Amino acid sequence: MKRYDYIIIGGGIVGLTIARELKRREPSRTVCILEKEADVAVHASGRNSGVLHAGFYYTANSLKAKFTRDGNAAMRAYCKEHGLRINECGKLVVAQDESELAGLEELKRRADINGVELVWMDEEEMKTIDPNARTYGKALYSPNTASVDPVEVCMRLKQENIENDVEFHFHTQYKKHKGGAVYTTSGAYRYGYLINAAGLYADSIAHDFGFGLTYTIIPFKGIYLKYTKNKTDVTTNIYPVPNLRNPFLGVHYTKTVDGSIKIGPTAIPAFWRENYSGFSGFSFKEFLQIVGYEAKLFLTNSFHFRRLALEEMRKYIKAHFIRLGMSMVQSIDPKGFGHFLRPGIRAQLLNKQTLELVQDFVIEGDGSSMHVLNAVSPAFTCSMPFAAYVVDQITEKRGGTL
Known part of the structure; x- marks a missing residue:
């Protein structure tokens, strides 16, 4: 049974x-990553929009606010340092009517408090960024929002970790733990410290260690629709004013790293954790558990779940999905949209007692294990400063030493 100073699940x-942060601080420590799939970034990390958010959506006292601002700068610098593709196309947030102007004001207030650059623009100024964008009276422009290829970034991080002697064990799924060892589908591994970064399964692994017992993961399916007519009808990311009471930003236009255009995503409640399409990844146990909680949310209408679920299910209708995006632009060819892109699943933490979605990062742990229960969107943008925070917390739990 091989022993590692640190084992990371996920x-x-x-x-x-x-893993990168651990090796940066303590190069001599042995670190391995256990991954149940054949490679890294098979799930949410490789299926997200690729947008590097700037950090103006979040309240100033949240971890998300700081991590998004700092993570944006760190990830952009990392891509440039390693020659990875980046599209620094910015973002416009537009209003549909007078009632949404207050939402823009709140975003600007949060940006100012968080130290994030966000610029007011009238309709004429906005056209210098994207002539096709449409707003009511004024809009906000985020110059630091950018797009990357998330798989490319993850593959570079994998290679960097390999160069720093981090070991990867693929096709290795967690089963249980006992006496300082984890038991997997590929055998047992002994650890000095365990870090649970298992995404969709982080809650169930945490429960096995006695952590996160008030929480459960509710999966939401995100799907984008590609605009195949051209790459020029939209030149920047265009977002609506979001409902800040829930963690979803609404249907928007995304400019990908290669300049392509897509609209989305959906936030459709999924029925099991890997409910990508058909019955792939189906688990009857997960189905019963997740549908049970979704039924509770529907009946109690917590955080307006009933309306959210019904609205999101309608987005399976392609014509309706397209109409939602048309109000943010002067013109777009509804026949220019092609196929739905491969879906992603967002692991959204639910407080089982309050039946509310948890909108900030949550980690729990002790002197022998740490559990990332809620790596909430935009976790990809936040990942580098968030990793430093997790390692800081591990150091504190272990009495000041790694």
Whole structure:
């Protein structure tokens, strides 16, 4: 049974950046990543929009506010340092009517408090950024929002970790732990310290260690629709004013790293954790548990879940999905949209007692293990400073030493 100083469960962006941070601080420590798939970034980390957010959506006292601002700068610098593709196309946040102007004011207030650059623009100024964008009276422009290829970033982080002697064990799924060892589908591994960064399964592994017992993961399916007519009808990311009471930003236009255009995503409640399409990844146990909680949310209408669920299900209708995006632009060819892109699943933490979605990062642990229960969107943007925070917390739990 091989022993490692640190074992990380999960080969997504969070596991990769935590491994990198551990090696940066203590190069002599042995670190390995256990991943149940054949490679890194198979799930949310490789299926997200690729947008590097700037950090103006979040309240100043949240971890998200600081991590997004700092993570944006860190990830942009990392891509440039390693020659990875980046599209620094910015973002416009537009209003549909007078009632949404107050939402823009709140975003600007949060940006100013968080130290994030966000610029007021009238309709004429906005056209210098994207002539096709449409707003009511004024808009906000974020010059630091950018797009990257998330798989490319994760593959570079994987290679950097390998160069720093981090070991990867693929096709290795967690089963249980006992006496300082984890038991997997590929045998047992002994650890000095365990870090759970398992994304969709982080809650169930944490429960096995006695942590996160008030929480459960509710999966939401995100799907984008590609605009195949051209790459020029939209030149920047265009977002609506979001409902700040829930963690979803609404249907928007995204400019990808290669300049392509897509609209989305959905936030459709999923029925099991890897409910990508058909019955792939189906688990009857997960189905019963997740549908049970979704039924509670529907009946109690917590955080307006009933309306959210019904609205999101309608987005399976392609024509309706397209109409939602048309109000943010002067013109777009509804026949220019092609196929739905491969879906992603967002692991959204639910407080089982209050039936509210948890909108900030949550980690729990002790002197022998740490559990990333809620690597909440935009976790990809936040990953580097968040990893440093996790390692800081591990150091504190272990009495000041790694």
